[in-house]
Amino acid sequence: MALLTLLAAVTVGVVRMRNLFGVVVLASIYSFLMASLFVALDAVDVAMTEAAVGAGVSTVVLLATLHLTGSMEYPRPRKAYLPLFVAFVTGAALVWGTFSLPPFGTADAPIHQHVAPRYLSESIKETLVPNVVTAVLADYRGYDTLGEATVVFTAGIGVMLLLRGRRRQSAGRTREEHGP
Amino acid sequence: MKLDLILRVVIKLFLPFILLFALYVQFHGELGPGGGFQAGVIVAGTFILYAIMFGAHAAKRIVPQRLVELMVPLGVLIFAGTGAAAQAFGGNFLDYAVFSHDPPHGRELGIFLVEVGVLITVSGTMIAIFYAFTGRGRS
Numbered sequence: 001m002a003l004l005t006l007l008a009a010v011t012v013g014v015v016r017m018r019n020l021f022g023v024v025v026l027a028s029i030y031s032f033l034m035a036s037l038f039v040a041l042d043a044v045d046v047a048m049t050e051a052a053v054g055a056g057v058s059t060v061v062l063l064a065t066l067h068l069t070g071s072m073e074y075p076r077p078r079k080a081y082l083p084l085f086v087a088f089v090t091g092a093a094l095v096w097g098t099f100s101l102p103p104f105g106t107a108d109a110p111i112h113q114h115v116a117p118r119y120l121s122e123s124i125k126e127t128l129v130p131n132v133v134t135a136v137l138a139d140y141r142g143y144d145t146l147g148e149a150t151v152v153f154t155a156g157i158g159v160m161l162l163l164r165g166r167r168r169q170s171a172g173r174t175r176e177e178h179g180p
Numbered sequence: 181m182k183l184d185l186i187l188r189v190v191i192k193l194f195l196p197f198i199l200l201f202a203l204y205v206q207f208h209g210e211l212g213p214g215g216g217f218q219a220g221v222i223v224a225g226t227f228i229l230y231a232i233m234f235g236a237h238a239a240k241r242i243v244p245q246r247l248v249e250l251m252v253p254l255g256v257l258i259f260a261g262t263g264a265a266a267q268a269f270g271g272n273f274l275d276y277a278v279f280s281h282d283p284p285h286g287r288e289l290g291i292f293l294v295e296v297g298v299l300i301t302v303s304g305t306m307i308a309i310f311y312a313f314t315g316r317g318r319s
Contacts (some may be wrong), residue, residue: 007298040307044213048205052221060228064313127287137215142263142274147295148217149259149301155242156252156305163312 003037020071024062031055045133115140184233193231198226206299210288216295220302228310236314245315248307255301262293 010030017023032052038047102109123135137145204220231239263274271278276290 045215048214048218052225053306056225057221057228057310060232061309061313066311068313068316085280096190126284127291129288129291132185132211133213134209134215134291134295135287138294139276139287142294145264145298146256146259146274148258149298152215152305153252153256153301156301156308159309159312160249160252163316179245 003033003040007033007037018073018075020066020073021063023073024059024066027062028055028059031058188233191229195226196229198222198229202226206242211292216298217302219295220299221306223299223303224306224310229308231310231314236311237279240311245308245311248304248311250294251300251304252308253301255304257297258292258297258300262290262297266290316319 010026010033014023014026014030017026031050034054035047035051037044038044039051119132119136119140123132124130127135127139129135129139139164202222203218205214205222206216209215209219227239227243230242262276266275266278267273269278274289274290274294277283279286279289
């Protein structure tokens with residue numbers, strides 16, 4: 001509960017702040033709070049990823065971007081009521097959706113009835129891997145994990161195409177400008 | 181430059197342990213929490229930390245940009261290649277049971293290979309993105 005309160009406070013800070021450097025730092029703090037929340041929920045794998053990617057790597061990348069663009073946000077020309085309304089309705093729909101979920105942590109929730117018992121009872125016998133999460137990710141759900149790896153690959157290729165390609169072009173342009 | 185002496189020394193002391201922790205997360209992922217994704221981002225974080233402290237040029241001497249950009253597709257190829265190898269052994273795509281006479285051992289090997297592929301792609305992509313951003317410079 002304390003973590004959730006801090007999360008809400010950080011979110012308000014991110015929305016209200018005009019200095020983007022502060023926003024990046026706050027976003028990093030937000031990721032660390034999320035990681036702590038995941039640890040509290042016993043999802044250590046997700047917590048590790050969140051702490052390393054959300055708080056570490058993405059903060060560095062955002063800071064590098066700020067170095068290129070400057071760190072003050074322009075004041076918004078007018079109040080944006082329509083996006084506020086859309087966000088409010090979406091949030092209300094999501095909260096409304098949680099009412100029909102089974103209570104948190106119940107063993108007889110539908111998601112625990114389908115294939116999870118088989119994974120839990122058979123995975124060590126079938127794969128010799130004591131960590132059920134790894135067995136499910138890499139073996140039973142191998143296609144999904146291959147898809148995830150492909151997503152990461154695509155993201156990397158996209159960034160490299162966008163940033164590396166443009167740099168060469170702009171270098172050529174400056175050479176033209178400064179040339180004889 | 182002189183002011184960050186403590187930072188430099190502490191980071192130099194820490195780097196091997198962070199890298200060791202990444203390897204632990206990778207190869208202990210079968211027993212404890214962790215796996216290729218987590219280890220990959222920790223490896224990437226190690227080199228990015230090094231690059232922040234000692235400059236991108238120093239980091240590129242350890243992990244050249246070409247190597248990093250080679251790692252991005254290489255990991256996916258290892259992953260998909262493991263799946264295709266299972267087909268070549270007569271099983272289904274990504275069905276590792278055929279790698280060994282004892283199906284559970286085959287699955288264990290398959291999981292290991294796949295995690296290595298994930299590690300390579302994730303760490304390569306993260307460092308490549310970092311290089312792409314830092315390589316721009318303010319013009």
